[in-house]
Structures are given as C-alpha cells and as structure tokens.
Amino acid sequence: MDYDLKEIFGYFDAEGTYKNGEPYGSGHIHDTFRVETAEPDKDNYILQRLNTKIFKNIPELQDNIERVTVHLRNKLKKLPGSDIKRECLKLIPSHEGKTWIVDKDGNNWRMYIFISNHNSYNFVDSPDKAFEGGKAIGRFQAMLADMPAPPLHETIPWFHNIEKRLEAFNGKIKEDPVDRVEGVRAEIKFVLERAEEMKIILKLGDEGKIPLRITHNDTKFNNILLDENDKALCVIDLDTVMPGYVHYDFGDAIRTAANTASEDEHELSKVKMDIKLFKAYAEGYLSETVGTLNDVEKEYLAFAPRLITYTIAVRFLTDYIDGDNYFKIHHKLHNLQRARAQLQLVLSMEEQYEEMRRIIKKLT
Ligand code: ADP
Ligand code: GN1
Ligand code: MG
Numbered sequence: 492m493d494y495d496l497k498e499i500f501g502y503f504d505a506e507g508t509y510k511n512g513e514p515y516g517s518g519h520i521h522d523t524f525r526v527e528t529a530e531p532d533k534d535n536y537i538l539q540r541l542n543t544k545i546f547k548n549i550p551e552l553q554d555n556i557e558r559v560t561v562h563l564r565n566k567l568k569k570l571p572g573s574d575i576k577r578e579c580l581k582l583i584p585s586h587e588g589k590t591w592i593v594d595k596d597g598n599n600w601r602m603y604i605f606i607s608n609h610n611s612y613n614f615v616d617s618p619d620k621a622f623e624g625g626k627a628i629g630r631f632q633a634m635l636a637d638m639p640a641p642p643l644h645e646t647i648p649w650f651h652n653i654e655k656r657l658e659a660f661n662g663k664i665k666e667d668p669v670d671r672v673e674g675v676r677a678e679i680k681f682v683l684e685r686a687e688e689m690k691i692i693l694k695l696g697d698e699g700k701i702p703l704r705i706t707h708n709d710t711k712f713n714n715i716l717l718d719e720n721d722k723a724l725c726v727i728d729l730d731t732v733m734p735g736y737v738h739y740d741f742g743d744a745i746r747t748a749a750n751t752a753s754e755d756e757h758e759l760s761k762v763k764m765d766i767k768l769f770k771a772y773a774e775g776y777l778s779e780t781v782g783t784l785n786d787v788e789k790e791y792l793a794f795a796p797r798l799i800t801y802t803i804a805v806r807f808l809t810d811y812i813d814g815d816n817y818f819k820i821h822h823k824l825h826n827l828q829r830a831r832a833q834l835q836l837v838l839s840m841e842e843q844y845e846e847m848r849r850i851i852k853k854l855t
Pocket of ligand 2 (some may be wrong): 517518519521544708709714731
C-alpha cells in the first residue's frame with residue numbers, strides 16, 4: 492500500500508519540512524515509516540499507521556501512551572543530565588491537539604520524534620548489550636511503579652494469559668480453517684505436553700503471591716534502544732504497557748536477548764539460549780529491581796523465559812493454523828518457521844533450567 496506520507500505529516504504540529512519518508516524497522520504489528528525533515532537542525536520523525544484490527548480502541552491506546560510518556564518525562568526532568576528527547580518517546584500532537592489523526596481513507600496515524608543515534612538489535616551478540624537491555628527494562632518498571640490512578644487500559648485483553656491463549660489455540664485446531672493442522676501434529680503435541688506446567692504464574696497471581704505491576708509486555712530486544720555506545724537509552728513500543736506480572740517482561744526479553752539466532756531462524760540447530768547472555772541480562776535487570784521484587788517473584792524469574800517463549804510459540808502456531816491473520820509475515824510458512832524456532836528455544840531453556848535457577852538465586 493502506498494500512503495501520502497507528506498500529506499499525513501502535514502496533519503501534525505511538527506517542526507521542520509517534510510523531505511522524504513521510508514518504511515522503517517522490523518515490527519510485526521503497525522506500518523512504521525521514518526520521516527526525514529529538510530532542515531538538519533530539526534528532528535526527524537516516526538509515523539505509524541496503527542493496526543486497528545489488533546488495537547480496537549485507539550483513544551484508549553493513545554491515552555495509555557500519553558500518560559506513560561508524560562509520567563516518564565516528569566521523572567527524567569528531575570534527573571540531572573538526562574537527554575529527555577532520546578530517553579523517552581514523544582508523541583507529536585495533531586493541529587487539533589490529539590495524539591493521533593484519522594486520514595481521509597479512515598487510517599489511524601500517530602507520530603513520534605525519531606530517537607536519533609540509537610542502536611537497535613534483533614538479536615544480541617554480547618553480554619554488555621544484554622546487561623544494558625536488562626537495566627533499561629528494570630529502570631522502566633521502577634519509574635512506572637508510582638503511576639497515579641486510574642489504572643491503565645487493558646489494550647489487548649488477556650494478552651499474556653496462557654490459559655486464554657491455549658483456549659484460542661485448541662479452538663483453531665478444532666476449526667482448522669485452512670487445512671494446516673495435519674502438517675503440524677508434532678508441534679501441537681509439543682505444546683500440549685507442556686500446557687499444565689505453564690499455568691503456574693497465573694496460579695501464583697490468583698493466590699495473591701505475586702502482584703500485578705505496571706509492565707511493558709512486549710520487551711523483545713528491538714523494542715529497547717541502546718545509544719551510540721550501546722548503553723541503555725530508551726524503551727519504545729508502549730502499546731501494551733498495562734498491568735502484568737514482572738515475569739512477562741523478564742521472559743520476553745530473555746527470549747530475544749539470549750537467543751543465539753533470530754526469532755524466525757529456519758536452521759533449528761542454530762537456536763539456543765546462551766546462558767552468558769541470560770546471566771548478563773538478569774544482572775542488568777536485577778541491578779534496578781532486586782529491592783522491589785518479593786521472594787516469590789524472584790523465585791520464578793528463571794521460569795519466566797520458558798513461559799513467554801512458549802506463549803509466543805503458541806501464538807505464532809495459532810496464527811499459522813488460522814491462515815496468518817495477526818502477525819505480519821514475509822512468506823507463506825513464516826509463522827510456522829517462527830513457531831518452530833521458538834519451540835526449539837523452549838527446549839534449550841529446559842535443558843539449562845537448573846543453571847538458570849542457580850544464577851537467579853545467586854543474584855537475588
Ligand atoms: P511494532 O508494534 O510494529 O513493533 P514499534 O512501535 O515497535 O512497532 O516500531 C517498529 C520499529 O520502529 C521499532 O522496532 C524501531 O526500530 C522503530 N521505532 C519506533 N519508534 C521509534 C522512535 N521513536 N525512534 C526511533 N525508532 C523507532
Ligand atoms: C509483536 O509489536 P512487536 O513486533 O514488537 C507482538 C508481541 C510478540 C512479538 C513477537 C502487540 O511485537 O506480543 O511477542 O510480535 N506484539 C503484539 O515477535 O502482539
Ligand atoms: Mg516493536
């Protein structure tokens with residue numbers, strides 16, 4: 492689809508003149524473009540056409556992001572030496588004072604300042620980077636801990652709820668809308684064999700042993716920007732910031748930061764969890780949060796990567812069986828390839844689980 496990015500840019504109260512716009516990044520949800528302005532001293536921008544099939548209530552989505560970014564910015568202002576434009580997303584208002592616009596074709600768009608001189612990684616090749624990613628998420632959670640009421644909107648209900656995800660998975664298997672179930676029997680078996688043990692985090696929550704906190708819920712590593720020296724800079728992609736368990740953020744970050752291969756690697760022998768990257772991320776994360784987590788939260792941190800990697804695998808496999816209606820795909824078998832790689836990663840985590848537990852115990 493071609494969009495008139497110059498016209499859309501014109502709806503917003505931005506400084507600078509539109510020069511050009513190009514698709515940007517490798518997110519699976521929105522259509523994201525980088526807009527360059529003509530003046531070298533003016534900011535560049537990120538324009539996003541929002542995915543309204545997935546985010547059904549755009550006013551609530553944008554309200555969350557506005558509240559979260561205002562809260563973070565107020566905190567940063569009090570910290571000497573912070574670089575506010577680069578350490579926190581900044582939504583650009585429209586001429587009407589809203590944080591998004593609807594174009595003449597009914598598409599919803601929002602605009603952010605483009606965070607300059609950042610490094611973004613789809614996978615991580617050094618413990619130092621993993622450590623910095625952990626610090627970024629730990630700090631993010633700490634800064635949001637005192638968000639004033641009301642609670643944030645639940646932008647996607649039951650987002651990480653594995654019971655609901657498994658219900659959807661089983662429903663699609665029964666329905667088999669595009670005749671793909673027969674080809675994925677082995678993957679289905681792998682998922683179902685582990686279904687029971689994955690419910691433990693929900694159970695601990697129901698029993699009141701772990702609290703709901705404000706979590707990011709989409710901490711894959713390319714949503715954590717590092718600066719030009721690979722130091723923690725900014726956590727982006729705030730669409731799913733809402734109440735959750737800390738395990739969701741810790742698990743999803745390890746799923747991506749400690750994987751030796753890409754999320755969709757087709758050569759499964761390359762997919763492993765690197766325990767050194769796990770340890771480095773955990774060190775960075777706990778350097779910011781160890782004082783606030785309760786004992787049960789700490790005890791189950793090592794389990795979190797297994798849960799979230801499994802959950803995302805279930806979602807990829809569900810989407811494959813459903814005929815690819817949720818995640819953006821680049822070829823016909825993409826969701827299956829992603830699911831297989833994630834299940835392989837679950838296996839690698841299972842093999843190293845005792846060591847993961849030892850590391851967390853030592854750090855806490
Ligand atoms: P999606 O939900 O589709 O993943 P994101 O909000 O994560 O969308 O944006 C996609 C990509 O665009 C990010 O992974 C990142 O590379 C880039 N990006 C998003 N916002 C910014 C920003 N403000 N500055 C720089 N890059 C950004
Ligand atoms: C999506 O938005 P993005 O690309 O950062 C998805 C996450 C998945 C991830 C898998 C709103 O993340 O939940 O973990 O893909 N986001 C949404 O790569 O569903
Ligand atoms: Mg993203």
